[in-house]
Amino acid sequence: MTSILVVDDEPQIRRALRVNLEARDFRVLEAVDGESALHVAAEQRPDLALVDLGLPGISGLDVIAGIRGWSDLPIIVLSVRGAESDKIEALDAGADDYVTKPFGMGELLARVRAALRRRSPDADEPVVQTAAFEIDLVEHRALVDGIEVHLTPTEWALVGMLVRHPGRLVTQRHLLHEVWGPGYDHETNYLRVHLANVRRKLEPVPSQPRYFITEPGMGYRFQPDAPERDQR
Amino acid sequence: MTSILVVDDEPQIRRALRVNLEARDFRVLEAVDGESALHVAAEQRPDLALVDLGLPGISGLDVIAGIRGWSDLPIIVLSVRGAESDKIEALDAGADDYVTKPFGMGELLARVRAALRRRSPDADEPVVQTAAFEIDLVEHRALVDGIEVHLTPTEWALVGMLVRHPGRLVTQRHLLHEVWGPGYDHETNYLRVHLANVRRKLEPVPSQPRYFITEPGMGYRFQPDAPERDQR
């Protein structure tokens, strides 16, 4: 599901946005200041961000610049300041759109749709490559030794969740929640079965997993084989 | 050089835009009405379009829809009408941004820069050719073995969506959204039926699709001929 990060220090604004966005079937993440905004953005990888300029602490402009450092995700600025210089500054900092408060919810949603529509070709982290296989999250392709391998929808969902956070542990609960939805928190069977299928298709030696590591009792982890010390 | 199409019936506006854009080293194309706008756009392939909504003859909305039929180029709407409904309509028709007149030139230029920045990297190739057929998205022509085949509007929309992103999986939801509009997310019936019709017309062996591949549970993919698949 498409997720949207809302960064604003006023609870009413956040609430209004959350209600309207969730009514359109978006998943809403929230942040109250710049610091947590950057953290949540890096952590959750939303598909779009709505950023207020008047934040306490780190300014909205810094948030934009911070996100642009590692992602192309669409950023729409919300601001009470309507001066042209403010708009130019924000847009040139990397924002995709600029809406002055107060704004019409309908218009904002239309701008969100427009921004998301354009997002497709340059989603972040397009291809993940290892010595054994290559996964293209944009085109939805998986190559093993150069030949294409077919993954089922569930397998894609699992692989995507893991591969999007290289090296990091993803808990069982989190996987179940994202792939099967709420209410499946204890169906760890599913994970075992489908992970086995994934491994059978991608791992060089399925019985001795090298890339899709299981952390007993916790969850699973995608272990890339190029030891880059860059841990984000 | 980056070229920008300006569509407006008022000479002063055109002149003002031309002067300012050329000062920033853009090449400026002009059109005074919808018809010539579509013609120039197809002919010259600008990198961005600034479109006035209040045009004589074909409306600005139709210009947007017409361009969107074969190209993803960024479109920024300029309009005296500031009502929210106007904005929503234009954005949902495919525009990327909406600026109400009168506007600050600095802001407009910043929005132009923002729109160009996020332009998709893969250049639009408006005619797609395979060993079996040839599709001209501009002229709305489809040739199979050299003879023309008729595609219905829905089929054009589907083929366009798929063919514009060669090799990439296009989600069912995405297709339904773009072709039938929001609210048809679960009508996968439509896709099955119309895809079958497309295949019957374009595929050499409709029962064994080679170009319009279905990814069960997820969507469809246009698979171009792979003359050589090197490992990049």
Add this chain to the structure above:
DNA sequence: GGGCGGCGCCAAGATCTCGTGAAGACGACG
């Protein structure tokens, strides 16, 4: 050492999805 919980693996059955044909609905046009 024995019990126990978590994991990998398997395979049958249930379920979902796709392609297909065909019939009805709808609107444009003469």
Add this chain to the structure above:
DNA sequence: CGTCGTCTTCACGAGATCTTGGCGCCGCCC
């Protein structure tokens, strides 16, 4: 008013996918 092209709707068989239950293994704790 009839015709035609197009889109919608429905039902069915075939195949892919997911679920479910069971089995054995291993490590850990009592």
